[in-house]
Amino acid sequence: MPTTRHRVFLVRAAAAALLAAGVAGAGQAQPGATPTPADTTRPARRLPWLIAGTASSYGIIYTGLGTVWYTGERGPLHWFNDLPEWQQLDKCGHVWGAFQESRAAVDMLRWAGLPNKKAIWYGAFVGFVVQSPIEILDGYDPAYGASAPDLAANLVGSLGVLGQELAWHDIRLMPKISFRLTPYAAQRPNVLGSNFPERLLKDYNGQTYWLCADLHAFSPKPLPWPRWLQPALGYGGHEMVYNDDGTNAAAGLRPYRQYYLALDVDLRRIPTRSPVLKKVFYALSIFHFPAPALEYNGRQGLVGHWLFF
Numbered sequence: 001m002p003t004t005r006h007r008v009f010l011v012r013a014a015a016a017a018l019l020a021a022g023v024a025g026a027g028q029a030q031p032g033a034t035p036t037p038a039d040t041t042r043p044a045r046r047l048p049w050l051i052a053g054t055a056s057s058y059g060i061i062y063t064g065l066g067t068v069w070y071t072g073e074r075g076p077l078h079w080f081n082d083l084p085e086w087q088q089l090d091k092c093g094h095v096w097g098a099f100q101e102s103r104a105a106v107d108m109l110r111w112a113g114l115p116n117k118k119a120i121w122y123g124a125f126v127g128f129v130v131q132s133p134i135e136i137l138d139g140y141d142p143a144y145g146a147s148a149p150d151l152a153a154n155l156v157g158s159l160g161v162l163g164q165e166l167a168w169h170d171i172r173l174m175p176k177i178s179f180r181l182t183p184y185a186a187q188r189p190n191v192l193g194s195n196f197p198e199r200l201l202k203d204y205n206g207q208t209y210w211l212c213a214d215l216h217a218f219s220p221k222p223l224p225w226p227r228w229l230q231p232a233l234g235y236g237g238h239e240m241v242y243n244d245d246g247t248n249a250a251a252g253l254r255p256y257r258q259y260y261l262a263l264d265v266d267l268r269r270i271p272t273r274s275p276v277l278k279k280v281f282y283a284l285s286i287f288h289f290p291a292p293a294l295e296y297n298g299r300q301g302l303v304g305h306w307l308f309f
Helices: 004-025 042-069 085-111 116-124 126-131 133-139 148-168 183-187 196-202 245-250 275-284
Strands: 173-179 207-213 229-238 256-265 291-297 301-308
Touching (some): 042 085, 085 126, 085 207, 085 229, 126 133, 148 173, 229 291
Antiparallel strands (some): 207 229, 256 291, 291 301
């Protein structure tokens, strides 16, 4: 039976897999663009294969989860409120995952030749559809339960893509993630991870979620810095070995929130003629890379970082 940590792993893995698939369409169909005559035959052949491949993968993943992971006792569908846990960093992960899955789906559908408005409406909800069945499976587990806050976070991620694509035919506000190693995983390696890949996915103390803004897209006049250099607001948490504050306090820990202001490099906005680099930049655009940052937290006040991961 997957714990809450395994569920987070599944969300991250789904986001990574779909985004990797979306790289095939990056740079092939620009937002709001009309396919050129040379593109009208190939996209017609792409769409059936894209639908078949996506549906098959979706079915295999959730059939496997239902038969391999969820093998314990089953009960009636019930709900569990996990909103107070992990300083809501797990909810940030759901928003980030659903957003990136939906963004990739919209671009894949454009690449496959679907009309732009249909690509936006169908693709924008893929993140919600991909992540939400996990909640239903959890809902029949007597030891856990479906999480309405998780479903809401999934929806927020999908709506973030839908709203921007309908309003601007572009993504101007991009959620990203960054990670650094922390000492807390060693205190509970079975939950926070015992090796680097596990800690990357499970240790919320090392995860920071960012919202990066393309100010050039909002400005009617050119701004005096390159478009790929953008401001970013970040959110993180520290001293979280257990999911709730009470258990952490009993262990002598005092979880606290961290807020950041930093610079971000938007790889999508770096000019290049290389199709390979365009695809690489597209895939890596989900990450916030190390940069100078200003942090505020209730424990230390303002803290400057020459380079924050």
